[in-house]
Amino acid sequence: MTKWLPFELHCHTFHSDGKQSLAELALAARALGLRGVALTDHNTMTGLANREQIVAETGVEVIPGLEWTTFFGHMLTLGIKEYVDWRNLSPFHIHRGIEGVHRQGGLVGVAHPFRVGSPMCTGCYWEFEVSDWNEVDYIEVWSGLFPSIQRNNARAFAMWTELLNRGHRIAATSGRDWHVSDPVTEPISATFLGIRDGVDESNGEHKAEDLSEGSSYGKSEGAGAESRVHAHSLVSGALDALRRGNVAVSMGPLPQLSVLGSDGKWAGIGDTIELSQVKGMQLKVTASIDFTAREGHWEQPDQVLQLKLVSNLGELAAVELTQGQPKADLMLDVNGVHWLRAELYGAFCNARTMIGFTNAIYFN
Structure with a gap:
């Protein structure tokens, strides 16, 4: 059986250019009926320092990640355990960075590929040369608030369709690009991930045999161990759903x-x-x-x-x-x-x- 859980996969805190703490983000996500968020601060993972405590206190899962923010495009990286350097990525070497993320079992996604770029938004427009789209795990085809009516998203949606027509099996997601926890009047979209049997949605429990021994999210000692094991489980289930393309999006x-x-x-x-x-x-x-x-x-x-x-x-x-x-x-x-x-x-x-x-x- 598959449980469809709503996530927001593109979020920022004041560790980059956001105006919210991770705790404020998680509480705002819970108020919107979201089961989890991905923290994708620009070129840093320092905002994840108290992740386990916040997950335990709010019940909102936090997928570790970051957003490579370069002059040639923004790429979301999810599920990584260690920082993957982006500074050696020229327009022709994006696969060098992708390989580094995949070595950790993480996923990569193109963020808002047709948003207006420099000088209004440095690098927001996607200009990297992708030689093998099979190496890209997903595309953020809906970005921002009320995403379905935005022209840049229509272009991203058409790009995804064309890649499917060319035989690539690539997932599509939405991303609010969430920077501030203040209430909004425009509709938001959620990316629903199909979590398979083996993960208990209510507390994140995973079957013992599915826990990977080498994972820093699955191993712990002393106080807080239970929450860390639970967190690893739901994170793994969410990433697995995204990897399989077991994804639906809706406002x-x-x-x-x-x-x-x-x-x-x-x-x-x-x-x-x-x-x-x-x-x-x-x-x-x-x-x-x-x-x-x-x-x-x-x-x-x-x-x-x-x-x-x-x-x-x-x-x-x-x-x-x-x-x-x-x-x-x-x-x-x-x-x-x-x-x-x-x-x-x-x-x-x-x-x-x-x-x-x-x-x-x-x-x-």
């Missing part, structure tokens, strides 16, 4: 998608289905909306929502769903389909817009 209710393979097994978001060479292959698809996701933390008029099923062949189908009827089953011809995702549309904050989307299900 409101959560779109969901699954496909019944010809072998009788269900495939979910991020999974791969093996197809035979038979033409006209039709498979059962279940499209649904979870209206309980972060319930009470977003407002939306009672309405008919549209869930579009989009693939490398374009839009394949659309279903209309409501709170009274939140799920639909349909048969879909998947001949020639290499990937499939769901996009949720409706009225949100007085605008007709995309409310959320799933990551892809892949077909071999």
Whole structure:
């Protein structure tokens, strides 16, 4: 079974250019119904010094990370245990840094690739030359508040789609780029990570055999040991979900998608289905909306929502769903389909817009 937990994966404190402490960030995240945050201060990890205490006190998980902030682009690095130097990264050597993160078991993601760059925002526009997109774990396709209506995010979303069409299996996330804990009136989006069985969402407990012996988050002595073991577990589960592409993004209710393979097994978001060479292959698809996701933390008029099923062949189908009827089953011809995702549309904050989307299900 998979539990979908909401995270914010792009946050700053006053250890870089934020105006909040890690404790203030965690408390604000809890007030917004988020289960965890990733601390991605610019070029520093000093803000993580009291991470374990804050996780224990607030119940909000904190994924360790940092944001490489260079003249040629910003890259988010998650799950690293030691600082990875970014100063030797020229526009043509981003993979040198990526390799350093992956050696630690961490993940890398392109931050806000089409945000306006220098001199307004130094290096915010992505200019690094990526020779192998298979080495990039995710792209932040939604950035900022009310992300679906921002043109730079539309470009990032199109970039992700093109990479999927080229055969890359790369995840897509949202990132608030959170600097201040003050209340806002614009809607926020959350990145929902599919945490698999083995992690207890209520306290982060992980099956003992899944704890890696070499991890600094899983080993401890004396007071606070329990919280450190729990923290390692949920961090590992979140990173694993992101690594698998078991990810969905939404400002409101959560779109969901699954496909019944010809072998009788269900495939979910991020999974791969093996197809035979038979033409006209039709498979059962279940499209649904979870209206309980972060319930009470977003407002939306009672309405008919549209869930579009989009693939490398374009839009394949659309279903209309409501709170009274939140799920639909349909048969879909998947001949020639290499990937499939769901996009949720409706009225949100007085605008007709995309409310959320799933990551892809892949077909071999």
